[in-house]
Amino acid sequence: MVDNTLTEKVLLATGGYDHTIKLWHANTGVCNRSLTHLDSQVNALEITPDRQLLAAAGFQHIRMYDLNSSNPNPILNYEGISKNITGVGFHEDGKWMFTCGEDCSARVWDLRSRNLQCQRIFQTTAPITSICLHPNQGELILGDQSGLLHLWDLKTDHNEQLIPEVDASIQCVAIDSSANYVASVNNKGNCYLWSYNGNGTRLSPEHKINAHRKYALHCKFSPDSTLLVTTSADQSALIWKTSDFSLKQELKDQRQRWVWDTAFSNDSEHLLTASSDGMARLWNIESDNIEREYEGHQKSLTALAFCDPYS
Amino acid sequence: MALYDSKHWLLSHIRNSFISSDDTGISEVVMGGENVLQTISTSKYDTYPGIEDNEEEEELAESLDIHTEFGVRRQRSHTAVQLERLQRNMMKSANVRHVKWEITPVSLTDEEKAELFPKKDISHQKKNYVSELSKLLKACPYLPINPFREYSKYDGNAQLGEATRKYSMFITMLNLERRNYPMQVSIIATAKVHDLIGLVCWKCTIEYPDCTLKDSVDCYALYIAEDDGEIDFDFPCLDSRETVAKFGFGFLAIVERDSKFAPSTSNHSPTSQEGNSVLSENVNTKAQQQLEGELNKLLAIEAPLYQLYHVNILNKVRAKIEIHLGISGQKIELDPVVKQRSSSTFPWTKQKPATYDMDCVVACDLTETKSNNRAVLRLVYDSTALSSSIGDSAPSQQGTAVWSNFKHHDFEAEQKVAEDIVQKINNILELRCSVRRQEYISLRERKSHRRRSFHLGPR
Numbered sequence: 001m002v003d004n005t006l007t008e009k010v011l012l013a014t015g016g017y018d019h020t021i022k023l024w025h026a027n028t029g030v031c032n033r034s035l036t037h038l039d040s041q042v043n044a045l046e047i048t049p050d051r052q053l054l055a056a057a058g059f060q061h062i063r064m065y066d067l068n069s070s071n072p073n074p075i076l077n078y079e080g081i082s083k084n085i086t087g088v089g090f091h092e093d094g095k096w097m098f099t100c101g102e103d104c105s106a107r108v109w110d111l112r113s114r115n116l117q118c119q120r121i122f123q124t125t126a127p128i129t130s131i132c133l134h135p136n137q138g139e140l141i142l143g144d145q146s147g148l149l150h151l152w153d154l155k156t157d158h159n160e161q162l163i164p165e166v167d168a169s170i171q172c173v174a175i176d177s178s179a180n181y182v183a184s185v186n187n188k189g190n191c192y193l194w195s196y197n198g199n200g201t202r203l204s205p206e207h208k209i210n211a212h213r214k215y216a217l218h219c220k221f222s223p224d225s226t227l228l229v230t231t232s233a234d235q236s237a238l239i240w241k242t243s244d245f246s247l248k249q250e251l252k253d254q255r256q257r258w259v260w261d262t263a264f265s266n267d268s269e270h271l272l273t274a275s276s277d278g279m280a281r282l283w284n285i286e287s288d289n290i291e292r293e294y295e296g297h298q299k300s301l302t303a304l305a306f307c308d309p310y311s
Numbered sequence: 312m313a314l315y316d317s318k319h320w321l322l323s324h325i326r327n328s329f330i331s332s333d334d335t336g337i338s339e340v341v342m343g344g345e346n347v348l349q350t351i352s353t354s355k356y357d358t359y360p361g362i363e364d365n366e367e368e369e370e371l372a373e374s375l376d377i378h379t380e381f382g383v384r385r386q387r388s389h390t391a392v393q394l395e396r397l398q399r400n401m402m403k404s405a406n407v408r409h410v411k412w413e414i415t416p417v418s419l420t421d422e423e424k425a426e427l428f429p430k431k432d433i434s435h436q437k438k439n440y441v442s443e444l445s446k447l448l449k450a451c452p453y454l455p456i457n458p459f460r461e462y463s464k465y466d467g468n469a470q471l472g473e474a475t476r477k478y479s480m481f482i483t484m485l486n487l488e489r490r491n492y493p494m495q496v497s498i499i500a501t502a503k504v505h506d507l508i509g510l511v512c513w514k515c516t517i518e519y520p521d522c523t524l525k526d527s528v529d530c531y532a533l534y535i536a537e538d539d540g541e542i543d544f545d546f547p548c549l550d551s552r553e554t555v556a557k558f559g560f561g562f563l564a565i566v567e568r569d570s571k572f573a574p575s576t577s578n579h580s581p582t583s584q585e586g587n588s589v590l591s592e593n594v595n596t597k598a599q600q601q602l603e604g605e606l607n608k609l610l611a612i613e614a615p616l617y618q619l620y621h622v623n624i625l626n627k628v629r630a631k632i633e634i635h636l637g638i639s640g641q642k643i644e645l646d647p648v649v650k651q652r653s654s655s656t657f658p659w660t661k662q663k664p665a666t667y668d669m670d671c672v673v674a675c676d677l678t679e680t681k682s683n684n685r686a687v688l689r690l691v692y693d694s695t696a697l698s699s700s701i702g703d704s705a706p707s708q709q710g711t712a713v714w715s716n717f718k719h720h721d722f723e724a725e726q727k728v729a730e731d732i733v734q735k736i737n738n739i740l741e742l743r744c745s746v747r748r749q750e751y752i753s754l755r756e757r758k759s760h761r762r763r764s765f766h767l768g769p770r
Contacts, residue, residue: 010443010447027450031463075407077407077408077409078412079409080413117423119413136430136431138428138430155428156421157424265444266444267442269445270442270445293460295463295464298464309443
């Protein structure tokens with residue numbers, strides 16, 4: 001028998017254009033809750049490290065939902081931003097939250113309600129499309145529409161820019177969990193990889209993959225850093241090996257449309273994808289089989305959040 | 312504050328009550344033209360807001376004390392709807408803590424920054440790559456594929472901000488005791504009837520895992536139902552290509568298609584004796600089981616309807632005479648079939664036409680089943696209370712029922728017909744629960760206690 005508490009520990013949330021966020025039983029494909037996300041699409045979803053809250057980034061708001069109640073409405077609303085918020089994430093201890101948006105800024109929000117010491121802002125000249133946190137918890141990596149990759153050191157406030165390709169908008173940035181590689185994908189479908197050297201302080205270009213023929217949307221490293229997934233408007237998700245940057249698997253389905261977001265299972269054997277056909281899918285990476293489908297959204301899915309805890 | 316001693320309040324209240332509760336709108340026409348409130352003299356202490364707002368037409372019909380929630384009189388304006396939505400959102404957001412972006416007034420020193428944003432050493436991280444999800448997946452590697460899963464997306468309960476329709480759905484595939492409780496189904500308004508069927512099947516598979524369903528939505532149809540679960544077979548099933556929003560029925564029933572629901576056709580025509588007795592052959596056995604409950608209910612409801620049966624009456628010398636037995640909720644009529652040449656000239660074989668009021672009839676039972684597929688049934692009636700057939704209606708001696716007062720007729724008919732007649736009459740008797748019947752039953756019981764081995768009297 002499947003342990004019930006185990007089922008509840010694995011969290012899967014999806015959101016998109018239909019103004020709802022759905023929570024799923026990842027192993028059965030049954031939707032167990034729907035949350036309201038009024039007046040806006042969902043650009044990004046993230047579960048807090050303590051697994052209590054779900055953050056949804058939308059137009060002008062970051063809304064937080066209580067995962068342990070049945071309340072379909074948000075309990076926290078972060079606001080005061082003029083445009084779309086495109087990315088959201090958390091410090092590993094939940095001390096602060098970071099966001100990026102089309103208002104050309106990246107922000108660090110202090111999650112303590114009274115003390116706002118940690119509030120920080122970083123501004124650039126182009127809308128920021130993607131943000132990720134270095135595993136050392138002290139650096140943020142941002143990609144913007146002008147094609148610049150920014151490295152923002154929170155400790156020193158020093159920042160560094162990299163230009164992988166001119167006249168190409170960076171769509172997504174990613175860093176692997178052991179901080180060996182940084183990846184970015186752009187609207188030309190190309191994926192650029194850098195590696196850290198010099199004691200993990202300097203980034204140097206490592207590889208370029210002509211990953212997709214169309215607009216690339218998303219990239220992410222697997223938890224064990226051996227795999228990289230890139231997704232695209234060409235309706236596929238491609239799995240690359242980080243050892244030699246060769247293609248390992250192509251995850252494609254007739255019904256699948258643009259693939260906007262992904263998440264690896266903690267053992268890097270499965271991949272979850274969110275697609276414009278309104279479905280999320282669970283793939284077995286080795287066999288490229290679809291093991292589960294999560295169906296229930298009325299419109300495109302653009303974001304998913306997945307929590308696969310190891311006990 | 313509205314007080315009952317305020318003339319204005321009372322007037323305004325009565326006036327608005329008339330206007331808002333009159334669906335024909337005549338009250339509004341009559342009262343709309345004149346404003347009585349204005350004609351009443353007001354002292355300077357009589358302040359009531361209804362007077363000031365007289366100029367505006369909108370205010371005229373609106374009492375401060377009547378809040379018509381759903382626009383009893385007229386459609387609410389777009390603005391009103393929007394305002395209400397805003398208000399609702401405000402209420403909702405009252406439970407939400409809002410955090411506005413603000414910059415710390417004092418800028419952090421380098422030391423503070425270093426303290427607040429320390430860099431973690433990640434060179435010696437111990438990693439654990441165990442996946443709970445994979446564990447769960449391994450626990451059930453072959454999840455059976457639910458053919459109705461694709462319809463789960465139409466579930467209205469999981470939608471927020473979409474127009475939905477709610478239905479109470481009777482599921483005829485379930486066993487008897489659960490079938491009478493409708494399942495609440497909410498579906499998005501743009502879905503098709505086909506999708507609604509799929510959604511109901513999907514919910515069935517989740518809520519009643521022991522209920523076996525056919526694999527395709529095409530095996531099922533939706534019928535209009537009453538709130539007690541009775542299915543209205545007079546109407547055809549809902550067209551599965553139509554959108555659900557087109558149908559405004561609150562109660563529906565899902566029915567397996569191949570059963571065709573025979574009772575709907577066979578129970579109606581009052582003259583068909585043979586067809587009535589047998590359910591159409593196309594009903595398969597499973598469907599028949601499923602429908603048993605419905606069928607009995609239908610029969611009970613239709614029992615008082617007049618129906619004519621072709622039977623033979625058995626008189627004292629066991630001679631058969633063909634008669635028409637007409638049964639309705641009020642009475643039972645015996646009519647000998649008139650033949651050109653009488654088969655018998657013996658006077659005792661003649662059967663007079665007779666009518667028995669249902670109140671006199673106390674019992675009807677099958678007494679004998681013959682091998683040639685025919686059966687004998689006995690109709691027992693209270694002869695003292697007979698009215699029309701005897702002519703003089705003897706005053707019934709209430710409470711002093713005597714065994715000899717009960718007489719009987721024996722009829723012979725085809726077994727199915729006989730069973731039908733017995734059931735129909737018993738259904739009627741149950742509905743009426745007359746005093747005589749109760750007397751008869753108690754008398755019979757006493758009698759059977761007294762002489763267990765003998766059954767001489769009419770039973």
